Amino acid sequence: MKNLTDKLRVPIISNATDENDDDSDDFIAMVTEIFVPTAIGLIILIVLGVGGNIMTMLAYVENRHHNKVYDFYIFNLAVTDLILCSVSMPLYTVYTLMNFTWPFGYWFCKIWLLIDFTACTEATALILILSMDRLLMISLRTKYENQITWKVAKTVLIISWIISLIYYGPAILAWNYLVGYSTAEYMDCDVEFVYENDFVITMSILDFLLPAVSLAVINGCLLIKIFSWTDRKGKSHKCQEANTRQCFSVSEHALSTQCYVSTSLHQNKASANISMPMLRDERSSFHSDNCLKSKKIGALAKENIKHTAAKPKLKSAKLLAMLVFSFLFFWSPYTITTVVISFCNKCVNQSLYEFFNWLLWMKSAVNPFLYAYNIPRYRQCFKKYMKMLGKCRNSH
Missing domain, CATH: 1.20.1070.10 (Rhodopsin 7-helix transmembrane proteins)
Structure with a gap:
């Protein structure tokens, strides 16, 4: 050999x-x-x-x-x-x-x-x-x-x-x-x-500098679009939240009215010597559970709205930052020193x-x-x- x-x-x-x-x-x-x-x-x-x-x-x-x-x-x-x-x-x-x-x-x-x-x-x-x-x-x-x-x-x-x-x-x-x-x-x-200085410099520009600039521009545009998209989604979620609050307010008011009417009826029946303790307890428990459920659903909806609006921003920003940083960190030292060696x-x-x-x-x-x-x-x-x-x- x-x-x-x-x-x-x-x-x-x-x-x-x-x-x-x-x-x-x-x-x-x-x-x-x-x-x-x-x-x-x-x-x-x-x-x-x-x-x-x-x-x-x-x-x-x-x-x-x-x-x-x-x-x-x-x-x-x-x-x-x-x-x-x-x-x-x-x-x-x-x-x-x-x-x-x-x-x-x-x-x-x-x-x-x-x-x-x-x-x-x-x-x-x-x-x-x-x-x-x-x-x-x-x-x-x-x-x-x-x-x-x-x-x-x-x-x-x-x-x-x-x-x-x-x-x-x-x-x-x-x-x-x-x-x-x-x-x-x-x-x-x-x-x-x-x-070969000219060849090495030309290929280094095409091989590293141009991709690095392109990567920065592409991911910069991507970040801008992601933030604008999440802002629009955030506004949409606010509208949904307002509607949700209104809906739950109406439902709570209806349930409260229903509870009040039911209670009044029970009291009237009690005064009329109509004794229905078990039915009254079941109805009262049913209506109170509905009131509590509506409040819990409203709280969960608000939490989901907050997380849904914030999560895409954090996730995308983290992934893009890691992508750009890793490319520059691992590739730039070798490319720079290769250009230097071609001259000296x-x-x-x-x-x-x-x-x-x-x-x-x-x-x-x-x-x-x-x-x-x-x-x-x-x-x-x-x-x-x-x-x-x-x-x-x-x-x-």
């Missing part, structure tokens, strides 16, 4: 080699004190990512009769994250623990980079698709289900996967043939265009850059728990699968 790799590789530029040799001192050597906790941490991260995304997919399959287009998008995001957690992260774990040495060969590196970059790009696209889907749901309202059909959703996903594949694919596979030389070092695995390779510590690379992948392990935290159906399925796993462990 080594001889075949050497024959396939084009000679390396001397400048790139010198710069990378100078940067070798920036790596933290994998001594035992660092190797063991790093290995344990990365394995735990991979297990959480793979397990969480598999549970998300199983939850989708289990509730397939109740799923909507939004759930279908989440299922595909789980598939994308599973690819990253089961392909990108394990192989890069080996690369990291071997002091950033790639033992799998030149062409396997190309294929791995293609899978990794395609899945990362598709993950970004799916976050945008999910946000746009929520905006359309609020904007179209009753027309949403008629216009955003399963066929539309499948078409959107096919197009997004094709775009994600050709976004970096040609550059990863054929860059060295297009420019006539290679910057890849022996036993290393990195994209050939890593030091010595300006960023290489071990720090590798940590930011792992931080980007970490989002794939966090996403399933965001679904479970915000969507009750997924949360219930997660709990069920965790209980089943616990029972299996206890049986063994």
Whole structure:
């Protein structure tokens, strides 16, 4: 494999080699004190990512009769994250623990980079698709289900996967043939265009900055529409509350009048020496219960009105804030440092850059728990699968 790799590789530029040799001192050597906790941490991260995304997919399959287009998008995001957690992260774990040495060969590196970059790009696209889907749901309202059909959703996903594949694919596979030389070092695995400033900046803008701005604009519009919608609902609920109060006031007055008339009749009958103690008690109890029930119903109606008006605002704001924050938090450090490295390779510590690379992948392990935290159906399925796993462990 080594001889075949050497024959396939084009000679390396001397400048790139010198710069990378100078940067070798920036790596933290994998001594035992660092190797063991790093290995344990990365394995735990991979297990959480793979397990969480598999549970998300199983939850989708289990509730397939109740799923909507939004759930279908989440299922595909789980598939994308599973690819990253089961392909990108394990192989890069080996690369990291071997002091950033790639033992799998030149062409396997190309294929791995293609899978990794395609899945990362598709993950970004799916976050945008999910946000746009929520905006359309609020904007179209009753027309949403008629216009955003399963066929539309499948078409959107096919197009997004094709775009994600050709976004970096040609550059990863054929860059060295297009420019006539290679910057890849022996036993290393990195994209050939890593030091091409113009290309890196352009792709970083398209890959991160543009999606981040789009995500902020889409979710900003969505928040505005949600708040305006809940305000209208709140006014409607106030009208309903006023009508409810009027209704209960009338019913209470009628019941009170009925109670008074009934009581008067009983008193008149009593004065006429008509003794009906049991009937009087039953009627009195019946009317008093009705009066109490009407008051309880009125109180419950008011409570429901308050909760119904406030719940959508809090829930939507929390979900959107988590979505935007997680994307910016996990992706921005890697993107910024990648742009800096394209200009100044010595300006960023290489071990720090590798940590930011792992931080980007970490989002794939966090996403399933965001679904479970915000969507009750997924949360219930997660709990069920965790209980089943616990029972299996206890049986063994």
